[in-house]
Amino acid sequence: MKIATFNINGIKARAGALARWLDDAQPDVAVLQEIKSTDETFPRDLIEDRGYNLETHGQKGFNGVAILSRLPLEDVTRGLPGDDADTQARWIEATVSGARGALRVCGLYLPNGNPVELTPDGTPAAGGKYAYKLAWMARLEARVKALMAAEEAAAVLGDYNIIPQAEDAAKPDAWRDDALFRPESRTAFRRIVNLGLTDAFRARTRGPGHYSFWDYQGRAWENNNGIRIDHILLTPQAADLLTASGIDAEVRAGEKPSDHVPVWAELDL
DNA sequence: ATGGTAGCACGGCTA
Secondary structure (H helix, E strand, O other): OEEEEEEOOOOOOOHHHHHHHHHHHOOOEEEEEOOOOOOOOOOHHHHHOOOOEEEEEOOOOOOOEEEEEOOOEEEEEEOOOOOOOOOOOOEEEEEEEEOOEEEEEEEEEOOOOOOOOEOOOOOEOOOOHHHHHHHHHHHHHHHHHHHHHHOOOEEEEEEOOOOOOHHHEOOHHHHOOOOOOOHHHHHHHHHHHOOOOEEOOOOOOOOOOOOOEEOOHHHOOOOOOEEOOEEEEEOHHHHOOEEEEEEOHHHHHOOOOOOEOOEEEEEOO
16 A cells, blocks of 8 residues: 655646646545635545545635545545644545555644744743644654554545755755744654654655655755655554555656655555 | 745645
């Protein structure tokens, strides 16, 4: 079973690029982020005409996530638990049953967190975007704890908006004060990973030079000035099934591309 | 230091 994550930066603008990637890569399951569309205005035919089932959690203008799957999507839930007042569409879950067992798929679009606003004592300012990012990560940690306690195969994948290590950025020093790389962000990410999750990409590929995002600005793609912020994290029961992983970087060179590219993993499931 | 690009939707926010 091939699973993948792809921040498409607008489903309406990405009809061509998404269709080409689906036809080439043939994922069995994919989570999408930044669909920037409501459930009602999502162009479902683009997905369903290719034989995929589709579940969306949309929002007008911003954010929005979706899961598509060749197999049925069961027990779908929308929204990350822990804050009923949070209206941003950044989380969707569903279960996919393969020939040899089930996988809980959790698709996420973690808040960017910029601009970083701090109080004079250096703590994140309440009500600011950075505080929202860290609070969202605390809720994510709670959800992952529950997934770990269930002792089942699960994948928590999406745009984490986190550069885990310096080797995951072409120019790490340019990101030191950014919400994607600041110590509080990376510490919160490690707390989650250290619950026992496996980074599917790093389980099989070491070293620098592997990125999943290149900014539209400053000729970032042409200069390979990228960062690795889209991740597939696996519970132990899912990590035991991992046979391959990769990043479809060539998608960034296509016509009218997203600023992110797909990240994928193959599970023996 | 600022502004560089893109999407949604048509004004300004988000990234």
